[in-house]
Amino acid sequence: MKETYAVDVSPDLISAVTDAVVAEVTAWQSRPLEPLYPVVFFDALRVKIRDEAVVRSKAVYLALAVLPDGSRDILGIWIEQTEGAKFWMKVFTDLKTRGCQDILIAVTDGLKGMSEALAAVFPATTLQTCIVHLIRHSLAFGNWKERKHMAAALRPIYTAPSADVGSAALDDFERGPW
Numbered sequence: 001m002k003e004t005y006a007v008d009v010s011p012d013l014i015s016a017v018t019d020a021v022v023a024e025v026t027a028w029q030s031r032p033l034e035p036l037y038p039v040v041f042f043d044a045l046r047v048k049i050r051d052e053a054v055v056r057s058k059a060v061y062l063a064l065a066v067l068p069d070g071s072r073d074i075l076g077i078w079i080e081q082t083e084g085a086k087f088w089m090k091v092f093t094d095l096k097t098r099g100c101q102d103i104l105i106a107v108t109d110g111l112k113g114m115s116e117a118l119a120a121v122f123p124a125t126t127l128q129t130c131i132v133h134l135i136r137h138s139l140a141f142g143n144w145k146e147r148k149h150m151a152a153a154l155r156p157i158y159t160a161p162s163a164d165v166g167s168a169a170l171d172d173f174e175r176g177p178w
Helices: 011-029 085-097 114-121 131-139 144-158 163-174
Strands: 036-051 054-066 072-080 102-108 126-129
Touching (some): 036 072, 054 085, 072 085, 102 114, 131 144, 144 163
Parallel strands (some): 036 102
16 A cells, blocks of 8 residues: 555554455355356456465456446456466356356357357357457567558458458468568
8 A cells, every 4th residue: 555555554454354244245156147148258367466465367257248338347256376278167157156147158268168168168158269369479470670550450350341351462462571
């Protein structure tokens, strides 16, 4: 608090505030979910977290739903040491246990084993690889100095309104200097 906000607070105050919100956070984490979500984004972020007086890098799993009216809802946040398909299966199972019966489209980063984990819990769900992750993966094949130009050249492919337009954009990309 002092570093970030220039405010001195005692450890007792931090404990009291934490204790006051624990019940509310626990209720949010276990709240019932809608039976159907049109689109849910699943991703994990690497975050430095202080754990027993040691700062460790942990995976923070996030499920973000897009509702039929276009609004968004965070379905849950989970923390684990590493990102992996086994833990994602636990996340999917938790969502199902809390009432989610179906997800029309799940957007993920293409993690190995993710499709099998998703199919085990939500077999009718269509799996879509996140466009941002696809672009990042594509950029890895180019020279570092060309990344900005490659990203600009890839944009018409990923934002094409139809397969024909996307195919033409891909042809243009293939003729690029890379």
